[in-house]
Amino acid sequence: QKEVEQDPGPLSVPEGAIVSLNCTYSNSAFQYFMWYRQYSRKGPELLMYTYSSGNKEDGRFTAQVDKSSKYISLFIRDSQPSDSATYLCAVGGNNRLAFGKGNQVVVIP
Amino acid sequence: GAVVSQHPSWVICKSGTSVKIECRSLDFQATTMFWYRQFPKQSLMLMATSNEGSKATYEQGVEKDKFLINHASLTLSTLTVTSAHPEDSSFYICSAPGTVNSPLHFGNGTRLTVT
Numbered sequence: 001q002k003e004v005e006q007d008p009g010p011l012s013v014p015e016g017a018i019v020s021l022n023c024t025y026s027n028s029a030f031q032y033f034m035w036y037r038q039y040s041r042k043g044p045e046l047l048m049y050t051y052s053s054g055n056k057e058d059g060r061f062t063a064q065v066d067k068s069s070k071y072i073s074l075f076i077r078d079s080q081p082s083d084s085a086t087y088l089c090a091v092g093g094n095n096r097l098a099f100g101k102g103n104q105v106v107v108i109p
Numbered sequence: 110g111a112v113v114s115q116h117p118s119w120v121i122c123k124s125g126t127s128v129k130i131e132c133r134s135l136d137f138q139a140t141t142m143f144w145y146r147q148f149p150k151q152s153l154m155l156m157a158t159s160n161e162g163s164k165a166t167y168e169q170g171v172e173k174d175k176f177l178i179n180h181a182s183l184t185l186s187t188l189t190v191t192s193a194h195p196e197d198s199s200f201y202i203c204s205a206p207g208t209v210n211s212p213l214h215f216g217n218g219t220r221l222t223v224t
Contacts, residue, residue, distance in 0.1 A: 008150070034212050043115070043202045043215035044153070088152065090212075097213065101152040 003027060006089055006100025015109050019076035023089035023100045026070065031093035033065050035074045038086045038102065047087075048074065079107045111137050111207030115216025122193055122223055129189045130219045132203030138183035139205035143213065144176075147200045156201075159186040193223040 006023040013019055021035075032051045036044035048063040050056045056063045064073040072091070076083055084107045089100040112135040122128050132142055140161045145153040157178055158166040165178035175197075177189040190197055200220050204213040 006152075032212070036215075041200075041218070041220060043113075043204075043218040046212050046214060049212045092212075097155075099152045102150075104150075 003098040004089060004091055004100040006103055008101045008103055010104040010106055012106045012108060013079055015079060015081060015107055017079050017107075019079050019083065019105055019107070020073065021075075021087050021089070021103050021105070022071060022073040023091075024069075024071050025091045025098070027091075027093075028067070028070065029093050030091035030098070032091070033063070033072050034090040034092070035061075035063055035072075036088045036090060038088060040085075044088055076105075079105075081107050081109050083107050111205070111211075111214040113203065113205055113214050113216040115203055115219055117219055118217060119220045120222070122221070124194055124223055125192055127189055127191045128193055128221060129187055130201055130203070130221075132186045132188070132205075132216055134184045134205050137205075137207055139186075140183060142180060142186040142203055142205045144178065144186075144188050145202045145204065147202060147218075153202065156188075159188075159203075161186075190221065193221070195223045197221065198223045 004025045034049040035047045037047050038044040053065050053067045060077045062075040086102040086104045088102040114133045116131045142159040144156045156171045159178045159180040161180045167173045180186040202218040204215040
């Protein structure tokens with residue numbers, strides 16, 4: 001079983017829709033959770049990070065963590081064409097970091 | 110926020126030559142930096158952990174004699190791909206934590222094409 005599972009998509013949505021992305025992880029020792037956005041031919045950019053279960057909001061972005069289910073989500077409200085990118089989840093702990101495969105999102109104007 | 114600068118962003122080299130990639134932490138000191146490799150539509154694969162003042166730690170399957178890492182200062186790590194071959198063509202990305210136990214910040218990556 002992979003440490004982090006993420007459906008690579010691609011996911012196409014119309015502009016203004018809510019984008020919902022999720023990952024599952026296998027090791028309960030992971031303590032912190034991140035979402036990165038990666039545009040084509042660029043390095044990943046940190047979007048959100050959290051250390052606890054529950055929701056964390058930042059503008060149009062909401063990160064959700066459920067440690068009991070080992071499930072993390074990212075929601076993008078009022079999606080824009082500029083949100084078109086690949087989104088990678090990452091989990092960390094005990095000096096280790098594991099990434100999901102990334103989920104390609106396309107927001108259609 | 111923490112900024113990681115990577116250079117060059119794009120390089121083409123001939124098979125058999127060596128290529129050096131630089132990774133700098135611009136506004137913070139990084140005792141540890143990480144080097145990743147990413148193939149198209151694939152996730153990040155950790156190649157090695159670069160430690161300032163000591164030897165790098167390589168992941169299983171990564172040839173340390175082929176991918177030379179030097180971390181001579183608290184703000185600079187370099188990755189040298191020696192005797193490059195076409196199969197080394199990939200996107201190489203470095204990263205560093207802004208502080209201990211903080212999330213990683215990534216450079217913009219280096220696209221290496223070996224002809």
